[in-house]
Structures are given as C-alpha cells and as structure tokens.
Amino acid sequence: MFVQLKCTSCGQAFDHDSSSGETFAECPHCNHANALPAAAEPPKPTVLHNAPNLVGTRPCPSCKAPLDREAILCVNCGFNLQTRKKTSGAKPNFGLLLAIGLILVLMVGGIIYLLQPADTPPPPVFTLEPAKVTTLAAPSQPAASAEAVTAPAEPTPAPAIEAPPAPPPKPTAEELAAQKAVEEEAAFRAKKAQAEQNLRLQLASREPPYQLNDAVELRRKNGVVVRGTFSGYGGTGPDRVILLATPTGEIGIPLNQLDPPSRRRVDPEFREAFIQHVLSTRTP
Secondary structure, eight states, X not given: OEEEEEOTTTOOEEEEEGGGOOSEEEOTTTOOEEEOOOOOOOOOOOOOOSOXXXXXXXXXXXXXXXXXXXXXXXXXXXXXXXXXXXXXXXXXXXXXXXXXHHHHHHHHHHHHHHHSOOOOXXXXXXXXXXXXXXXXXXXOOOOOOHHHHHSOOOOOOOOOOOOOOOOOOOOOHHHHHHHHHHHHHHHHHHHHHHHHHHHHHHHHHHSOOOOTTOEEEEEBTTSOEEEEEEEEEESOGGGOEEEEEETTEEEEEEGGGBOHHHHHHHOHHHHHHHHHHHHHHHOO
C-alpha cells in the first residue's frame, strides 16, 4: 500500500510503499533517508542455486513460447538451445499459399474470359423472288400522324415554392447544463490521459523495464545488491520470483523482497499499480 510522506530534509512530498517492511524511506528528490516507525523484521532471503525445477517451464529465447526446463529444441519455432540456432524446415505459411492460389484462379478466369469470342449479330436472311433478290428487314415503325406532329405541347406547371424550415427551438437550461457537464467530462478525461502519458514517459526514462537476457542489477529491501542475467520468472502469487543467471548458477529472488525502484523495473503488475496510484492521488 502506498502512503505519502514528507521529506525531513528538503520538505517535498513523495510516495512510499508501506508494505515493503523497510525501516527508512529514501527521498527521490534529495536521496535523504527518512526514518519510519519500526516494522517487523523481514524474512531472511532464500537463495536457490542450480534449481532447475523452480518452475515447470522457461521461455524460448527466440519466440518466448514456454519450454520444459530440460528441453533442447523449441517445437514452436525450431530454435536449438544448445547451438543457439534455428533448425531448417520452417512451418509453411498457409495464408500466403491461399493468397497465391486465389490470385492464380483469378488470372486463369480472366484469360478464359478474354479468349471467348465476342457475340456477333445474326446474318441477314435473303429470299429469292423472280427477277430480284430482296433482304428481309425488320418492319419499320409506323409514321406519326399529322395530328400528333402538329399538336401543341402542353405547358409545364411551375414548381411549387416550399416554405423555409422553421428555426430549431432554443435549448433549455437543463439541456445546456447537461451539455456543459459532457464537455467538462471530456476535458477531464483528455487531461487525465495527457497526465498518464507524461507519467509513463518519465517513468520509462528514469526506470526503464528490464527485458529477458538483460544484464540486471537489483537491490533487495535490506540493501543487498544482486547482479546477473534476467532469464525469466517462476512461481505464482506472492511466491513469484525473478530468475537470474549468475556465474554460480541460476537463482530465484522473490519479487516482494526487492526495493520499489528495482521491483518496478522487473514486475509489470507492480509498475502498473504504482502508475495508477500516482494518477489517482495527483490528478486534480
């Protein structure tokens, strides 16, 4: 749980994780150690050396798929953990094959359509009569009567003129108040989104999160610094640990035994809870 403290040296306020069990809180502005009420002594850390069965799986270095602790080859992407290379024989891309097949079908259909002969009018029919040859043609249309030709055109009626639409009614006081409330809510949400974006950018610059296979330096709550290569996570719930590869073997460090800055760099859930806490306490 985060509480707000005031530095006894520089007088500025800052947030501190009261569930960490520390006896002092380091001011992020002047690095002064502020004394806290005495808390119960934290449990002694347990270091597990060469313990391959801390968790049932580990992530593949290539595709991050879960692998057995003793697996040598990733069946998802073909990555060999001993040679650090991918094996040949990649999975076929069925989507690409389907698209190519569809294009070929359309091309064949277009070629067949272009090669079909165009429709031609039927040839004229000829009849033989004595001393002449005539061509049968379609009967001509009857000539228009004289009355139809000389009849005067009827006058076209003038279009009716529509009346202009009535102006919309003025909004009532309740409607104006509701519209103002909606605008204020939208402005507040935009301001909160901008504040959250700025906070995430500052946190990413000051405390960028560690990625797999990064060389990390973590500090426990008791001040002990641990260095190694970030290789994954183990456990669930409060027993969750971060796995580090060290020269002496792989070790697991419980996340709840890390100080807040170190934990924010390796625990995404803790980092997100810290961001939401700061937004809820500092956003007007």
